[in-house]
Amino acid sequence: MKAYVLDAVWAPKPEYQPKEREISDKRAVRGDMVYRDLRAGLKDVPDPAPGPGDVLIRVGACGVCGSDMHAGSAADDGYTNYAGHLKLPVIMGHELSGEVIEAGVNVRKFKPGDLIAVEQMRPCGLCDACKTGFFNSCRNIEEVGLSIDGGFCEYAVVPETYCIDINDIVERLGDKIAAFEAGALAEPTGVAYNGLFVRGKGITPGSNVSVFGAGPIGLASISLARVAGAAKIFAIDVNEERLKLAKLCGADYSVNPAALDGKNDTVSSIVLDQTGGVGCKTVVEAAGAPDSTYPEIVKLMSINANVSAIGRSPRLAPIDLERFIVKGCSLSGSIGTAGNDIIPSVLKLMGSGKLDMRGIITGRYDLSRVQEGIGDAKRGNHGKVMISQFYG
Numbered sequence: 001m002k003a004y005v006l007d008a009v010w011a012p013k014p015e016y017q018p019k020e021r022e023i024s025d026k027r028a029v030r031g032d033m034v035y036r037d038l039r040a041g042l043k044d045v046p047d048p049a050p051g052p053g054d055v056l057i058r059v060g061a062c063g064v065c066g067s068d069m070h071a072g073s074a075a076d077d078g079y080t081n082y083a084g085h086l087k088l089p090v091i092m093g094h095e096l097s098g099e100v101i102e103a104g105v106n107v108r109k110f111k112p113g114d115l116i117a118v119e120q121m122r123p124c125g126l127c128d129a130c131k132t133g134f135f136n137s138c139r140n141i142e143e144v145g146l147s148i149d150g151g152f153c154e155y156a157v158v159p160e161t162y163c164i165d166i167n168d169i170v171e172r173l174g175d176k177i178a179a180f181e182a183g184a185l186a187e188p189t190g191v192a193y194n195g196l197f198v199r200g201k202g203i204t205p206g207s208n209v210s211v212f213g214a215g216p217i218g219l220a221s222i223s224l225a226r227v228a229g230a231a232k233i234f235a236i237d238v239n240e241e242r243l244k245l246a247k248l249c250g251a252d253y254s255v256n257p258a259a260l261d262g263k264n265d266t267v268s269s270i271v272l273d274q275t276g277g278v279g280c281k282t283v284v285e286a287a288g289a290p291d292s293t294y295p296e297i298v299k300l301m302s303i304n305a306n307v308s309a310i311g312r313s314p315r316l317a318p319i320d321l322e323r324f325i326v327k328g329c330s331l332s333g334s335i336g337t338a339g340n341d342i343i344p345s346v347l348k349l350m351g352s353g354k355l356d357m358r359g360i361i362t363g364r365y366d367l368s369r370v371q372e373g374i375g376d377a378k379r380g381n382h383g384k385v386m387i388s389q390f391y392g
């Protein structure tokens with residue numbers, strides 16, 4: 001079959017001491033410290049064969065994520081830009097859905113013809129994080145498309161436990177490709193769901209919400225806030241194209257900090273003006289720009305607000321903690337989508353017609369043009385770029 005494979009040379013930097021397990025199975029905890037001289041491209045690989053507890057799927061759609069762009073691009077020293085788990089060679093792509101074409105003998109819930117979405121994160125179940133229920137912080141986590149084979153390909157093998165039925169979505173949408181796209185969008189939407197409802201404090205109906213960053217996670221946060229009954233939703237981004245998508249997802253106000261003078265007109269002054277001085281009870285940082293967002297975030301938090309930190313960055317945030325203390329606010333960090341019924345809940349919202357994320361798809365590329373699709377996504381004007389062997 002055709003598959004988009006990333007490969008590189010295992011060459012740990014002198015200052016990085018890989019642990020025993022990293023050396024034995026070549027699964028780097030920090031990809032950027034170990035993998036050099038990247039080679040990525042579409043090639044012919046053997047069709048995967050399902051084990052007794054696996055299903056074989058024909059991949060329906062697979063979204064391009066920021067991690068795909070980072071992993072496949074090199075810094076000046078030739079090392080990958082991706083700082084997370086990486087085991088190469090790997091078939092990339094982790095936001096996938098598909099149709100079951102074969103089920104292993106021990107598979108109980110799925111049969112050929114079923115449409116499914118795939119859970120990306122595979123926690124070990126044994127470490128202290130897993131035992132505490134914090135599966136996304138698992139010390140031995142495997143990630144589809146980064147440490148085990150993913151979805152930029154024709155066929156994939158998935159253990160039954162990581163498959164979630166989306167037959168109700170195809171019934172509702174009346175179209176398989178539409179259902180594949182919805183299923184593939186469950187992963188980025190799940191990241192937002194985790195930040196807002198699992199690690200965060202949820203959304204009080206009638207309260208105001210600010211979302212910093214209108215990439216896929218921010219757009220999903222806005223959509224979920226709308227479904228959950230937010231009063232006023234503010235989208236903040238420096239990219240006008242993405243702000244248009246934010247409105248489409250249900251934002252009431254779009255604010256571009258680059259268009260403000262930063263003195264009299266600031267993000268927080270606009271939000272406070274529009275909320276009668278109350279501010280926002282839920283704030284999402286999905287911009288990954290903590291040095292510029294947090295000084296404004298602390299000013300627009302309402303009493304008893306929660307800030308969901310989702311966007312990742314090596315930079316530090318200057319935070320006026322006094323405001324957190326005086327206003328009784330909290331800050332919650334979150335990562336990933338494993339556990340806590342996250343992906344199933346997102347898919348139930350989609351299946352019931354309450355949530356449709358397909359409006360954020362702004363680029364569709366056939367599998368044969370996956371490289372082009374990833375390159376296009378890197379330009380940053382997109383909501384979500386989707387890859388499918390069915391686009392033609």
Ligand SMILES: [Zn+2]
Nearest residue numbers: 065095187188
């Ligand atoms: Zn993703």
Ligand SMILES: [Zn+2]
Nearest residue numbers: 124127130138
């Ligand atoms: Zn674990």
